Amino acid sequence: MTRFWIAVTLSCLSAWGHAADALHLYNWNNYIAPQTIKRFEEYCKCKVIQDFYAGMDEMQAKLTARGPVYDVLVPSDFVLPELIRKGYLQALDRKQVRHFANFSPTYLGRPFDPSNRYSVPYSYTTTVIGYNETKLAELGIQVDSWAVVFEPQKLEPLKGKVSVLDDSREVFSAALHYLGYPANSDDERHWREAQRLIQRAKPYWAGFDSYNYANRLANGKVWLALGYSNDFFLADQQTGQEGARIRAILPKEGASWAMDSMVILKDAPRPDLAYKFINFMLDGRNSAELTNLVGAGNPNRAALPYIAPELQRNVVIFPDKSASGKLEAMMPLDARTRRLMATLWAEVVSR
Template sequence: MKVWLLLLVLAVVTVGGTTALAQEATQVEPWTCPEDVLNMENKTLNFLNWATYIAENTVPDFEAACGVKVTADFYGSNEELLARMRAGNPGFDLIVPTGYTVAEMIAEGLLEPLDKTHIPNMANISPDLLDTAFDPGNVYSLPYQWGTVGIGYNVKSVAAVLGEDVEITSWNQLFDYPVARVGWLDDQRVMLGIGLLMLGYDPNSVNPDEIREATDYLVEKGRNNVLRIAVDDGQELLARGEVDMVIEYSGDIFQVALACEDDPNCGMEYAYVLPDEGANMWIDNMAIPVGAQNKRLAEAFIDYVLHPQVGADISNYIAYASPNQVSIDDGLIDDYLLESPIIYPTGDVFDRLFVTQAFAEMPEVQQYYNDAWDELKIFVAR
């Protein structure tokens, strides 16, 4: 087992079992571009995605298979994605919103229904990740990746501050960190959900008094130690040594750890923990925004991503959990990911995860969260 992975595993409560036992990989037939898409030569798929969230070969292989081009742009938060789409789709054909954002976009008429006859590989998706509350029947979206939000940290830096024998197991250790070298994630629902959780409330509370209390709690906790609210780049702050601890996505911390392991001059150790109090679980989804000029091409790309080998290549490269059950069953997911209770949490750890619920039909509640988050961001920026 790799050294950094051992640190990651030791940083969480030990759980038994994994999603699937490691096995020898099965050879699968490569994905074939549909004939009607082959006739779209010289078309361009405009893809709006999170940064560092796709394998190096994914786009070039699709371009080669179909004779088309793919352009990519990036966003750093669901709130940014929503703002861009609400202003009018400037030409994107495919986006990757998180579950609760899918629900908001459906309610606002911002997504196109999928033609599932063009996406036969959706049969490869784990049934546990289909027909969710945010998109019943998967009319508008299909899973891309899933994962968690926890604490990523520099082992040596934290040990220098808290002591060599201190094990990070709680959100309190981040919120009470004695130096201003902490990063928060730029996600209003995740951050306020953690605040609510720490106060003993439902992380999806609709009670304005509880949301107010969680806001005050986070303001008080962040007053002295938050350096920055990170727009999907907390892992980079960690890698550059600007922060010791950061609230971040699981795979982003794995990426930093992998890069460090491959760099003989790194000299750092990174760990990721799902705190004892609980943490957030999310599903990111492929969806087609209203106004897309190349809907058929986008559906072909979705089907391509859901191919067992293509999906495995993405998960193996970016270190997130795959929704593709065939990729797992056929042994295409790297063993060190599949066997990690951080990437594929099970047992008591999984039971402590909360999923952010959408408030698409309760705009007044969403406004409570918007106002609270605006207040928190102003506080941190000053």
């Protein structure tokens, strides 16, 4: 997710993980409002030191390399089983976590952590298409399908103006949906067909980008992107005062949906602050800022009274029954399919 606000990341501290009264948060880029961080610091009388990732591949690589020690991590649900298996997470003391009753059963007891032993829902996003409404209208291009990302005939007038996430799982998921296959397919033929589709489209793209694509969309350097729903919300906030609008659309073929959760690392230096942060974010007013200021979908029922009505009506942020039918939650892939995806993706990015 793309960085719009400047955040101070003190990753060069020699005493990382040992700073007194400091919570170390490893989160998606731009997935919490600075105002929320400031109020938590005032509440807990501590400092929040943030580090950011743009995707699950990057996050897992850093944990595997045993880099800086964090207290709280906000991973997507489909990687939870791997984090649990590798022993990165500590089981939650449910007596220290309040407000579980705020969540609809829809967001609890999911296959990734059936008893919520390790995870607490944070928010959710959809992976969709964002575009510059004015530019696409001038070109007479209708945006309702993944075809504008993958078909050369559609891409020709957009050449060099299309950005795609630098994330193997997300790009393959979009390609699989466009081809009519499940994003969680374990059929090698589906993955190879998706690779051919991606390779055919790649020459028309500006490149793979998970950090700056929404900023570039907001300033007109790209006109269309495959990315996250909340990033497109933030891009539109940047351009809104100047008259340009960034729109987001759920493609008719379907798209992926992912819920992110708060977890506590097994070697967290300040688990006491981690629990304070989790409880703070479960408060309805604080949780509502994830939607009002960041544009993320919200699983917290206590937040709904404080969320702007127009955002609750936005089906990209809060999918209604019809939109939900087009969304597929990404599941953990089996080891063979993960290796296949990694191989196919390496071939894509190297050519």
